[in-house]
Amino acid sequence: MAHAGVAARTLATDTIAAVSSGTGAAAVAVIRLSGPRVGEAVRALAGRLPPPRRASLARLADSRTGEGLDSALVLWFPGPASATGEDMAELQVHGGRAVVAAVLAALFAQPGVRPAERGEFSRRAFLNGRMSLAEAEGLADLIAAETAQQRRQALAHAFGHLADRVEAWRGALVRGMALVEAGIDFAEEDDVPAQARALARPGLEALLAELDAALADRRGAMVREGAAIAIAGRPNAGKSSLMNALAARDVAIVSDEPGTTRDVLEVALDLDGHKATLIDTAGLREASGAVEAEGIRRARARIDAADLVLWVHDAGIAGEIVPDIATPPGAEIWVVANKSDLAAAPTTTPGAARILAVSARTGAGLGALTGALAAFVAARAGGAEHPALIRERQRGAVGEAADHLRRALAGWEALSDELVAEELRLAARALGRVTGAIDVEDLLDVVFREFCIGK
Numbered sequence: 001m002a003h004a005g006v007a008a009r010t011l012a013t014d015t016i017a018a019v020s021s022g023t024g025a026a027a028v029a030v031i032r033l034s035g036p037r038v039g040e041a042v043r044a045l046a047g048r049l050p051p052p053r054r055a056s057l058a059r060l061a062d063s064r065t066g067e068g069l070d071s072a073l074v075l076w077f078p079g080p081a082s083a084t085g086e087d088m089a090e091l092q093v094h095g096g097r098a099v100v101a102a103v104l105a106a107l108f109a110q111p112g113v114r115p116a117e118r119g120e121f122s123r124r125a126f127l128n129g130r131m132s133l134a135e136a137e138g139l140a141d142l143i144a145a146e147t148a149q150q151r152r153q154a155l156a157h158a159f160g161h162l163a164d165r166v167e168a169w170r171g172a173l174v175r176g177m178a179l180v181e182a183g184i185d186f187a188e189e190d191d192v193p194a195q196a197r198a199l200a201r202p203g204l205e206a207l208l209a210e211l212d213a214a215l216a217d218r219r220g221a222m223v224r225e226g227a228a229i230a231i232a233g234r235p236n237a238g239k240s241s242l243m244n245a246l247a248a249r250d251v252a253i254v255s256d257e258p259g260t261t262r263d264v265l266e267v268a269l270d271l272d273g274h275k276a277t278l279i280d281t282a283g284l285r286e287a288s289g290a291v292e293a294e295g296i297r298r299a300r301a302r303i304d305a306a307d308l309v310l311w312v313h314d315a316g317i318a319g320e321i322v323p324d325i326a327t328p329p330g331a332e333i334w335v336v337a338n339k340s341d342l343a344a345a346p347t348t349t350p351g352a353a354r355i356l357a358v359s360a361r362t363g364a365g366l367g368a369l370t371g372a373l374a375a376f377v378a379a380r381a382g383g384a385e386h387p388a389l390i391r392e393r394q395r396g397a398v399g400e401a402a403d404h405l406r407r408a409l410a411g412w413e414a415l416s417d418e419l420v421a422e423e424l425r426l427a428a429r430a431l432g433r434v435t436g437a438i439d440v441e442d443l444l445d446v447v448f449r450e451f452c453i454g455k
């Protein structure tokens with residue numbers, strides 16, 4: 001997908017090559033090339049350039065020695081209609097390490113061909129207007145996706161859904177800007193300025209509401225980073241035992257000694273396709289030394305930032321259960337009454353959204369707990385195709401745009417046309433940073449013509 005605001009194709013002088021199919025031995029390895037000398041390099045190894053965009057079988061040889069290297073499928077993608085916008089080729093070779101190393105060495109021996117740097121193919125695609133920054137980030141997330149929901153969200157971003165949404169916001173800003181600037185340009189003429197400004201305001205107010213709503217929506221970040229589920233409670237309640245049981249492996253040290261856990265421990269969970277991070281913490285009590293005090297400080301910091309706190313309680317201990325923690329707004333606390341093999345769980349607890357009886361030892365109640373956790377995370381993460389802001393970089397840029405827009409609207413009566421237009425321009429520039437399209441002048445021209453208000 002091409003994007004507005006990106007300059008003409010850049011002319012990279014280097015041709016790059018790299019294995020794109022991962023490291024380690026495999027049946028097939030894919031070597032990709034991009035740059036001006038791809039055609040020559042392929043011809044040097046394969047003896048000919050196959051017809052564009054069709055897989056052809058070719059014998060690859062080292063042009064320096066004539067030694068045969070492999071029999072490979074060769075694909076030739078002439079630019080600019082390629083993934084990077086440059087001439088590209090793909091060599092599908094046998095995946096053995098020695099084969100891959102020999103083919104790469106023969107490629108790098110060609111003039112002007114060098115190893116690609118990290119992300120260089122995507123970088124060239126962005127610079128050549130083949131994808132936006134938000135799409136590039138989606139692509140990176142797609143490659144890193146661990147759960148089904150992360151995969152779906154990343155795919156939506158890679159397909160440009162977020163970029164489209166941001167471009168629509170930017171279009172609305174530029175339209176408002178054009179109207180305000182009409183006031184500047186036609187300041188000499190009767191009541192154009194006042195009319196133009198009045199026309200711009202409702203659209204900009206609606207846009208600000210949309211930006212604020214997008215910023216308040218944490219679902220995208222929740223999908224990407226996963227829900228943070230902290231396990232908290234008094235020493236010896238069985239927190240580490242619960243962590244091990246839910247993770248189905250021996251992550252944390254368990255002992256009958258209170259104050260065993262000091263450091264914060266984390267494991268990643270895949271709950272029905274949703275990512276979550278389970279966090280085991282030190283038991284909360286009056287610390288008996290500097291090390292335990294530090295452990296408790298770290299525990300509280302993680303509990304304060306959690307989306308859900310499981311307050312683990314030893315069901316054998318009588319009396320009211322009072323979770324001794326503060327959680328951010330929107331977070332929930334559930335009481336997990338552990339050791340149900342020893343004692344019955346209480347049925348009500350003030351302040352807790354729910355009570356679940358489990359035994360980390362026998363596994364009783366763990367299925368119900370896991371199901372409840374999956375439902376919680378699914379509800380928090382919302383629809384997978386939602387083109388939300390998922391990275392701090394995106395959130396920061398949109399937040400900055402909202403601030404400038406807010407300033408323009410707050411000063412609507414007091415500020416000059418020039419100052420209002422300047423705030424709008426800064427807002428548009430901030431939004432441009434999400435997709436990488438920084439220059440708004442081109443769009444402005446188009447929109448200004450569209451909104452020529454009869455002049």
Ligand SMILES: Nc1nc2c(ncn2[C@@H]2O[C@H](COP(=O)(O)OP(=O)(O)OP(=O)(O)O)[C@@H](O)[C@H]2O)c(=O)[nH]1
Nearest residue numbers: 235236237238239240241255259260261283360361
């Ligand atoms: N009977 C029974 N014992 C349990 C259960 N869960 C944990 N325990 C025991 O309780 C003791 C404390 O368990 P831990 O998992 O270390 O407890 P903790 O809350 O992590 O303790 P600290 O890290 O010291 O705060 C150990 O002796 C466990 O074997 C359970 O479900 N039933």
Ligand SMILES: [K+]
Nearest residue numbers: 236255257260
């Ligand atoms: K313990």
Ligand SMILES: [Mg+2]
Nearest residue numbers: 239240260261
């Ligand atoms: Mg522990």
